[in-house]
Amino acid sequence: MITAALYFAFACFGLGLLICMWRLLVGPDSADRILALDTMVINVIALLVLYGILEGTAMYFEAALLVAMVGFVSTVAYCRFVLRGDIIE
Structure with a gap:
């Protein structure tokens, strides 16, 4: 039963990733x-966590933490670039 729920969650987050990709392009x-x-970063984190649950290993949780840190820093840097024109003051 948990496997079916995981596959359903994979499909939902994958669809969300595709919709965000469309918004990114359009x-x-x-x-x-x-x-x-x-x-999209949040959806990728969710997919990594779900895959870690499916495989039963903690390696994907650590990868999700790394993606979360890099995603936060990249979002802040991109916002600063759009607002101010430079990243480092």
Whole structure:
């Protein structure tokens, strides 16, 4: 039963990833693209955690933590670049 729930969650988060990819490519302005990119990072984290549960190993949880840290820093850097024109002051 847990396997079916995991596959359903994979499908849902995969669909969410595709929808965010569409918003990233078609978004009318840069704020929509930044938000889509941040949401894609969250979906990738969820997919990594789900795959770690499916495989029963902790390695994917550590990878999810690394993706979360890199995703946060990249979102902040991209926002600062859009707002100020530079990343490092």
